[in-house]
Amino acid sequence: MELGSRQVNAITVVAPKGRIDHAQAPLFQEAMKPHVAACTINGGPLLIDFSGVDYISSMGLRALMLIARSVTAQKGTVAIAALKPTVREVLEISRFHLVFKVYDTVDDGLIALGA
Amino acid sequence: MKVRFWGTRGSIPVSITAKDVRAKIGAALRVARDRAATGEFPGNDVEIERFIDDLGFSVSGTYGGHSSCVEIETGNEDAANEHLLCDMGSGVRAYGQRMMERYGPTRPQTYHVFMSHVHWDHIMGFPFFTPVYIPGNRIVIHGCHAELEFAFKRQQAAPSFPVDFSLLASNIEFDVIAPGETRSVAGITVRNLKQHHSGDSYGWRFERAGKSVVYSTDSEHRLENAEETQLFVDFFHNADLVIFDAMYSLADAVSVKADWGHSSNIFGVELCQMAGARRLCMFHHEPAYDDSRIDSVLAETRRFEEITREASALEVLSAWDGLEIVL
Numbered sequence: 001m002e003l004g005s006r007q008v009n010a011i012t013v014v015a016p017k018g019r020i021d022h023a024q025a026p027l028f029q030e031a032m033k034p035h036v037a038a039c040t041i042n043g044g045p046l047l048i049d050f051s052g053v054d055y056i057s058s059m060g061l062r063a064l065m066l067i068a069r070s071v072t073a074q075k076g077t078v079a080i081a082a083l084k085p086t087v088r089e090v091l092e093i094s095r096f097h098l099v100f101k102v103y104d105t106v107d108d109g110l111i112a113l114g115a
Numbered sequence: 116m117k118v119r120f121w122g123t124r125g126s127i128p129v130s131i132t133a134k135d136v137r138a139k140i141g142a143a144l145r146v147a148r149d150r151a152a153t154g155e156f157p158g159n160d161v162e163i164e165r166f167i168d169d170l171g172f173s174v175s176g177t178y179g180g181h182s183s184c185v186e187i188e189t190g191n192e193d194a195a196n197e198h199l200l201c202d203m204g205s206g207v208r209a210y211g212q213r214m215m216e217r218y219g220p221t222r223p224q225t226y227h228v229f230m231s232h233v234h235w236d237h238i239m240g241f242p243f244f245t246p247v248y249i250p251g252n253r254i255v256i257h258g259c260h261a262e263l264e265f266a267f268k269r270q271q272a273a274p275s276f277p278v279d280f281s282l283l284a285s286n287i288e289f290d291v292i293a294p295g296e297t298r299s300v301a302g303i304t305v306r307n308l309k310q311h312h313s314g315d316s317y318g319w320r321f322e323r324a325g326k327s328v329v330y331s332t333d334s335e336h337r338l339e340n341a342e343e344t345q346l347f348v349d350f351f352h353n354a355d356l357v358i359f360d361a362m363y364s365l366a367d368a369v370s371v372k373a374d375w376g377h378s379s380n381i382f383g384v385e386l387c388q389m390a391g392a393r394r395l396c397m398f399h400h401e402p403a404y405d406d407s408r409i410d411s412v413l414a415e416t417r418r419f420e421e422i423t424r425e426a427s428a429l430e431v432l433s434a435w436d437g438l439e440i441v442l
């Protein structure tokens with residue numbers, strides 16, 4: 001999976017695109033690996049820009065959980081921003097909004113993370 | 116076929132409390148007060164019944180608190196004295212009473228019980244199932260666990276219960292079925308599937324005359340295991356009804372409650388969609404959830420189904436003690 005990534009001061013913004021379904025979830029997880037590895041207590045925060053994500057399945061959500069776990073273990077900071085309305089609903093129904101900080105827009109996330 | 120739920124709560128029976136009843140009465144009266152202001156206050160008994168129906172299930176009813184017990188009414192006239200049941204949680208006591216009212220002590224019946232596993236919440240009703248005390252009744256306990264007989268006998272041994280298993284007057288048989296083996300019981304084809312749970316559990320699929328129901332409780336799904344997922348998709352394939360362990364949220368099921376042996380509403384919907392099942396009935400409710408919480412989980416799960424629907428709609432239900440589903 002292609003992950004567009006950019007740097008805003010210390011913050012890494014990654015932007016997955018399309019559907020994170022059962023087929024794509026492992027690829028999303030793999031593509032996220034270097035960014036997750038860099039998101040430590042000393043590295044900068046990681047902001048996942050969801051504006052290009054149309055759908056996320058349980059497998060995709062599980063991948064998000066693994067990301068949250070790794071980052072927490074490294075004492076890093078990860079957040080999600082700019083979810084499409086139905087994707088946000090799925091996060092709430094699955095209770096993943098309790099796992100991640102979710103910001104309405106990428107800019108909101110950048111400000112909150114101290115850009 | 117008809118499916119009737121006698122116990123739908125997970126892990127331990129629960130009861131609504133005086134506080135809960137008071138909250139329901141309060142909620143109903145507040146609705147009545149608002150209606151009275153518009154001149155629509157229910158006057159006669161018919162209007163009162165309609166008013167109750169409009170209140171919503173978490174106010175007018177309750178999901179109930181008995182642990183797992185589900186009756187499958189086969190509709191097979193040739194085996195009218197043979198009854199099918201899944202698990203013997205605390206709900207089986209009321210089922211036994213219903214059967215005693217119907218058949219009395221002089222018309223012997225056969226009860227086929229299919230056990231998901233022998234955790235306590237699934238066997239605890241057995242000593243209170245009156246038909247086991249009546250001579251002439253035949254109770255066949257089917258399951259895939261080698262410890263089936265041991266578990267039932269130990270539960271009733273001193274000092275845990277006053278009546279030892281050996282004193283039960285009915286004919287009780289244990290039928291240990293091999294995992295994956297298909298059986299024909301009372302005209303119904305019965306298949307099983309091994310599930311991921313502490314000490315293993317088994318799902319059961321019942322089919323007759325083109326109708327099928329799957330009972331799959333106390334089952335954790337490891338989402339990363341695609342082969343395992345496919346086994347469940349095949350097992351649920353085109354089922355008219357899937358009774359599914361939706362005890363946790365997905366976030367809990369894959370994190371703090373991973374390896375606790377239960378699944379989520381989200382994965383229940385996804386599996387049923389992949390399998391082309393017609394109805395999903397959420398089951399084994401978390402004991403900490405009250406009626407309004409289960410109601411909102413149901414509403415959210417229906418919304419999730421709607422968001423993710425690709426082919427035909429999947430009907431989503433939440434089981435309650437007393438619910439009947441005609442297939």
Ligand SMILES: [Zn+2]
Nearest residue numbers: 125126236333
């Ligand atoms: Zn259980």
Ligand SMILES: [Zn+2]
Nearest residue numbers: 232234312333
């Ligand atoms: Zn169990």
